[in-house]
Amino acid sequence: MSHTVLVTGGAGYIGSHACKALAAAGYVPVTLDNLSTGWRDAVKFGPFVQADLLDRAAVDAAFAEHRPAAVLHFAALSQVGEAMAEPGRYWRNNVGGSLNLIEAAIGAGCLDVVFSSTCATYGDRDGDVLDEDTPQAPLNAYGASKRAIEDMLADFGASHGLRSVIFRYFNVAGADPDGEVGEHHRPETHLIPLILDAVDGKRAALTVHGTDYPTQDGTCIRDYVHVMDLVDAHVKGLEWLRAGKGSRVFCLGTGSGFSVREVVDATRHVTNRPVPMQDGPRRGGDAVKLVCGSTRAKAELGWQPGRSTMKQMIGDAWRWHQNGAYQA
Ligand SMILES: NC(=O)c1ccc[n+]([C@@H]2O[C@H](COP(=O)([O-])OP(=O)(O)OC[C@H]3O[C@@H](n4cnc5c(N)ncnc54)[C@H](O)[C@@H]3O)[C@@H](O)[C@H]2O)c1
Numbered sequence: 001m002s003h004t005v006l007v008t009g010g011a012g013y014i015g016s017h018a019c020k021a022l023a024a025a026g027y028v029p030v031t032l033d034n035l036s037t038g039w040r041d042a043v044k045f046g047p048f049v050q051a052d053l054l055d056r057a058a059v060d061a062a063f064a065e066h067r068p069a070a071v072l073h074f075a076a077l078s079q080v081g082e083a084m085a086e087p088g089r090y091w092r093n094n095v096g097g098s099l100n101l102i103e104a105a106i107g108a109g110c111l112d113v114v115f116s117s118t119c120a121t122y123g124d125r126d127g128d129v130l131d132e133d134t135p136q137a138p139l140n141a142y143g144a145s146k147r148a149i150e151d152m153l154a155d156f157g158a159s160h161g162l163r164s165v166i167f168r169y170f171n172v173a174g175a176d177p178d179g180e181v182g183e184h185h186r187p188e189t190h191l192i193p194l195i196l197d198a199v200d201g202k203r204a205a206l207t208v209h210g211t212d213y214p215t216q217d218g219t220c221i222r223d224y225v226h227v228m229d230l231v232d233a234h235v236k237g238l239e240w241l242r243a244g245k246g247s248r249v250f251c252l253g254t255g256s257g258f259s260v261r262e263v264v265d266a267t268r269h270v271t272n273r274p275v276p277m278q279d280g281p282r283r284g285g286d287a288v289k290l291v292c293g294s295t296r297a298k299a300e301l302g303w304q305p306g307r308s309t310m311k312q313m314i315g316d317a318w319r320w321h322q323n324g325a326y327q328a
């Protein structure tokens with residue numbers, strides 16, 4: 001069996017960490033990325049194909065040249081605010097790009113796909129703890145595009161025997177502890193890197209998006225998972241497919257919820273520095289509380305999220321943040 005894996009979005013935050021984990025596990029990760037939000041210098045662990053998933057001929061050419069045994073599909077636009085303002089871009093890029101990818105994979109006889117979905121597909125479940133059976137009702141075009149891709153994978157499974165592991169991630173944080181790759185979104189919209197920017201003066205202050213939510217301190221609650229634990233689950237998901245275990249959905253979170261203010265407090269402790277901050281209005285498209293209630297990934301994949309303490313995630317992100325490679 002070939003050890004070559006096509007990694008769409010491999011120049012991005014999670015995809016670049018996945019390439020490192022795949023290479024360490026003996027795979028050859030071939031990154032396919034259009035560099036729309038990714039970084040050429042994050043592609044360090046295997047070949048690079050600069051291509052857009054919307055360009056079907058280029059995607060077909062990548063399959064023909066590299067003959068991957070499986071696909072890890074990270075490529076997407078993934079900012080909730082942008083999705084609220086420009087839903088068409090999200091439907092076109094995420095759903096159109098995924099359709100091209102799936103049809104190209106099937107055409108090349110590559111039937112194993114690991115897909116990055118999100119807890120944003122659930123919408124606002126009124127404080128429920130979320131698992132794989134929770135009904136999905138996304139609040140924005142980002143979550144809706146991801147749910148549509150989940151449906152697409154199921155349809156091609158029924159019609160063409162495509163096998164998919166769908167991971168619904170909660171909030172991904174932290175960085176490679178070796179500092180080879182890290183989180184680098186531009187513009188950055190994620191909470192922890194924005195807090196760190198405020199801590200070291202790269203931004204004036206963190207704005208807390210909404211302080212009147214029905215939570216203990218009025219701010220939204222999220223479940224944070226370390227990027228190294230997350231990509232470890234992907235290697236396990238790939239091995240699940242290669243062992244012929246078939247299509248399966250897994251939630252990836254720790255089951256612990258942290259409010260925005262709690263994350264700020266933890267950052268203050270880890271960095272031992274003040275966090276300049278101000279209260280602001282709610283951000284459109286935000287759910288009050290998203291916490292993982294599933295143990296399926298642990299029970300069935302043998303996944304152990306060993307680095308996903310808030311202290312470790314902020315500590316690793318902070319080290320990457322202070323590294324010369326990081327630019328706000
Ligand atoms: N970061 C999180 O907390 C989080 C949580 C849940 C799900 N996800 C999902 O994980 C995946 C990776 O997220 P990330 O944070 O690493 O984002 P990222 O923006 O850093 O990476 C996405 C990569 O995909 C590439 N890309 C986008 N559209 C493309 C296209 N049409 N053709 C080729 N390449 C394209 C970008 O250039 C980028 O390198 C996304 O699918 C995202 O929806 C992320």
Ligand SMILES: O=c1ccn([C@@H]2O[C@H](COP(=O)(O)OP(=O)(O)O[C@H]3O[C@H](CO)[C@H](O)[C@H](O)[C@H]3O)[C@@H](O)[C@H]2O)c(=O)[nH]1
Pocket residue numbers: 078079080118119120169170171189190191192194206207208209210219220221222260283286290
């Ligand atoms: O400057 C900021 C940035 C964020 N937040 C708050 O911090 C929390 C976390 O926000 P993030 O932007 O870091 O992440 P999201 O919860 O919006 O994550 C969503 O988008 C991600 C993709 O980027 C994933 O897909 C994830 O599953 C999906 O829920 C939210 O309550 C948000 O309102 C602030 O208060 N101030």
